Amino acid sequence: MILGLILLIVGGTTAGSILYGRRKQKRAQSMEEWALGGRKLGTLVFWFLNAGEIYTTFAVLGISGFAWAYGAPAYLAFCSVSLSASVGYWLTPLIQSYGRRHALVTQADFFAHRYRAPWLGVCVAAAGLVALVVYVQIQVTALTLVVRLAAGPGISAGVAACVAVALMVLFVFLAGLRAAAFAAGVKDILMLVVVLALAWSIAGVVGEASVLDVFRSVSERFPEAMRFPGLKPELGLDTTWLITSAINVALGTYIFPHMFQLCYSADSTETIRRNAVFQPIYSLSYFFIILLGFAALLAGTQAPGGDPNALLLAFVGERYPAWMLGLLAGTASLLALVPGSVLLLTCGSIFSRNILRPLIPSIDDRTELLVSRIAMVGFAAIALYLTLGASGSLVEIGLSAYAAIGMLAPGVYCAFLLRRTSAAAVLAGLLAGYAVLWLPAFSLLASTWLPHWERGLVALIVNAVVTVGLSLLLPRRAFAFAQPA
Structure with a gap:
């Protein structure tokens, strides 16, 4: 039953996506058609595709497992989504307008054109690819769990990961951006249905009278889970970590290259603004997702192999009938396939x-x-390699991706706020930020001076100070730049 439901959900959605994509446009003959949907995505389609890139397996499997393993630090999900929408309301229309005006396709195109430096576009492209591959790793990790669930205990983690990558590559080859938007709509609806159905019945499943009683019982039996720094205080996940992590996620959400490309695909700036106004509504779903993690803690569920990413699947498998587990697993497959396909694209x-x-x-x-399509296979293989050697939670992997992509944020914001910023200043800021992020000596210094701060935000601040400082100190004639939108 579980396998049948997974195949029905994934197969039906894939078929519907392909038919939808072909009905809306001819077979893509250009990068603009294939990667940007012809820049014609309206409010509804853009809504689902944007939500599809934000509400992934990171949101459902990752946050529920994080709540089970760490407790209160999972509240990060509430803060980051609303803050991201606030930043997006101002930033994304500027990106869309500039991209349409100059026929840009990628984020690196933006940097190369805005700063009149093709070499900077190459550097930004390399930096963006690093962050994207880490983010693909999240989707591959989650899809691997579903493949192992469907195939049974006889399949190894390595084989399951290979199957997961093959499915993701196949999906993106069959689909394009517009077809992925259809799948994102199906995925979002299923996600809300499954999460609400589980939350509606969760109190009775764990022997409580109501949802509030679930929280009350958790606060009595596991008081550390309901306050910071959570169940593992030695990790330092306190309120300082929460605030700095939420700010870092908010500043970096629309800096991801695939979110940049998504902005280019909108048919107007009004479409993007409308989306940003209503997007925070989705953050309400995190209440129920965190509730599921706390309920699993109350029920004494143990994640297979201690892997918090598999916690929700294990909990539903223990406490619910097989059809509900199959529905959750099928939805989780789409949660990985849809954003994973856009990331690879x-x-x-x-x-x-x-x-x-x-x-x-x-x-x-x-x-x-043609090269773009072939290259996707190579990046999928890199994500597979990272998945086989990874051991962290989806949330931890996600924060690593946000830290890496945050290094491009000063260059984006300065493009619209500080006209005299140069390509050289942006590159110097990048190098300074990556030094704080990846060199042990600088990382140790940052953690000593700013304990419990999200390291990605510290690196971003250093990056911004260097970028802005050099821009203001160097003579104005040293700067050549294109006019921003």
């Missing part, structure tokens, strides 16, 4: 357009599109 676009084209300027559009 973005990786391919960046590689062909911003890494290969500068090396081979004579490449035509059809060859560029």
Whole structure:
């Protein structure tokens, strides 16, 4: 039954996505059609696709497992989503307008054009690919759990991960951005149905009278779970960590290359603003997701192998009938496949357009599109390699991705706020930020001076100070830049 429901949900959604994509547009013959949906995504389609990139397996499997393992630090989900929408309301229309005006396809195109420095576009492309591959790893990790659940205990984690990557690559080859938008709509509806159904029945399942009683019982039996720093105080996940992590996520959400590309795909700035106004409504679902993690803690559920990412699947498998587990697993598959496909699509676009084209300027559009599709397989293989060697929770992996992509944030914000910013200043800021993020000596210094701060935010601040400082100190004639939107 579980396998049948997974196949029905994934197969039916994939078929519907392909039919929808072909009905809306002819087979993509250009990067703009394939990667941006022809820049014609309206309010409803853009809503589901944007939500599909924000509410992934990180949201459902990751946050519920994080609540079970750490307790109150899972409240990070509430803060970050609303703050991200506030930043997006101002930033994303500017990105959309600039991208449409100058026919940009990727984030690296923006940096190369805005700062009149093709070499900076190459550097940004490389930096963006690093963060994207880490984010693909999240989706592969979650899809691997579903594959193991469907195939049974006889399949190893390595084989399951290979199957997961193959499914993701197949999905993105069959679909395009517009087809992925259809799948995102199906995924979002299923996610809300499953989460609400589980939350509606959760009190009775764990022997409580109401949802509030679940929280009350957790506060009595596990008081550390209801306050900071949570169940593992030695990790330092206190309110300082919460605030700095939420700010870092908010500043970095729309800096991801795939979110940049998503902004380009909107048909107007009004579409984007409308989406930002209503997007925080989705954050209400996190109340129920965290509730499920706390209920599993109350029920004494143990995650298989101590892996918090598998906690929700294990809990539902113990306490609910097989059809509910199958519905959850099928939905989790879409939660991984849809954003994973867009992430891989973005990786391919960046590689062909911003890494290969500068090396081979004579490449035509059809060859560029072919290379983009082939490159996706390579990036999927890298994500597979990272998945096989990973052991952290989806939330921890996600925060690592946000820390990496946050290094591009000063360059984006300065593009619209400080006209005299130069490519050299942006590059210097990048190098300073990555030094704080990845070099042990600088990381130790940052954690000593600013204990419990999210390291990604510390690196971002250093990056911004260097970028803005150099921009103001160097003579104005040293700067050449394109006019921002």
